Amino acid sequence: MPSIDIRRTHPLGLDTARQAVDKVAQRMREKFGVDTRWEDDTLRFSHMGIDGGIAVNDKEVHVQARLGMLMSALKPRIESEIHAKLDEYFGPATTN
Template sequence: MASIDIRRPHSLSQSEAHAVIDKVAARMREKFEVKTQWLDGTLAFERPGISGKIAIGGDEIRVSAQLGMLFSPLKGMIEQEIRRKLDEHFA
């Protein structure tokens, strides 16, 4: 099982960062059939083969995920896409 742990600084307010993550989560649900749920300041997401969290800190966004056997070989590509989306929304 492969894991992903990416941290990205941000300068948005909590509510602005929350709104951005909500937008990203809606796209994840639509495109990848991911189930999401907010628990305090953390968005948990899950689908067969992938589970993880997007945590909003005061000055940092942290994405962590566990990839099952099917997705482990795609770890590099998945990390690249996460980094691209974080740059797009939090640069």
């Protein structure tokens, strides 16, 4: 099963990072009908063909998702959208 695994550091702190993930979750629910729920500091999400989580701590956001067969063809597009949303809510990625 294809998967997505993206980590990004951020300067926001835990509370602000959770608020940013809440905004992303709201958009996922409205736009795609995705089911979401918090488990500690991880927002779990699921929808037909995709399930995963967005874990946050005071310095990092970590997106993991498992894609079903039909969604696997859209993996590059999904990853691109994730990166765009991370840029929007957490700032641009930095390179070391």
